[in-house]
Amino acid sequence: MLNEEEISLLLTDLIDIYGYDFTGYAKPTLYRRINRLFKLRSFSGFTAFRYLLIHNPEYLDWFIAEITVPVTEMFRDPSFFLTLRNEVLPVLNNCPLIRIWHAGCSTGEEAYSLAIILKELQLLQKSVVYATDINPKVLKVAAAGIYQQDTMKHYTENYMHAGGIANFSDYYTAHYDLVKLDDQLKKRIVFSTHNLAADTSFNNFQLIICRNVLIYFNQELQQRVFTLFDNSLETNGFLGLGSKETLQFTRLNHYYQKLNQKEKIWQKR
């Protein structure tokens, strides 16, 4: 096991050398993940681990992916997407251009899910989805839009529970064990890096979706990100969070109205 001082040295290296600041991440999860990586490779000691992290870019990429948890799926929590389809996006129909920020998009499955719903509501052409993540590696996968064929059965079920009105297989073509999503879907998605712990806002949005990212942050960093979202969201705009995340105990709570009891979606007053 690495001790607190060693982990803090690693975190300082990551800031000094690569500009990645993980000091605002929730300690128990972060420390557990770093210790797991340390144990996985049977390093001779902390110095060997630190050396590899500093000198091997491939190991660094892998390390970053492991501690930032890029797990995702299409139409994750289908009822969230059903609510977007039925209660949120129709309201935005009045905007001449719908600007959506999908923060912490990982390998892009959620952004494509949103594009499918926008297409089915005939809103895709007048929407722009900025899908961002701290990790450039996952964004490459997102931009390619190529996924494992064996995930499609589950995604088809999610799509149907999310109110899908077409045949889900019309949105991809299969090649052996991979599928490629229809290129038309990504025409209105801009994938780019953005670090919620360090970067500022870059636009005004009518909808911000950031799910299953804030759970990994400590309270201070969560507050920073909520303020960033608030500064980036227009009045009457919507904020969608993950099932274990909430605005309830934050300073913003008074200025936002929860859309319904079940879904983690708030509207800015």
Ligand SMILES: C[S@@+](CC[C@H](N)C(=O)[O-])C[C@H]1O[C@@H](n2cnc3c(N)ncnc32)[C@H](O)[C@@H]1O
């Ligand atoms: C568990 S995934 C969630 C993906 C997707 N939103 C979902 O709910 O399925 C968390 C994502 O947050 C990203 N992330 C972690 N820290 C971040 C930061 N400081 N800024 C932007 N993205 C971050 C990770 O790279 C990862 O892709």
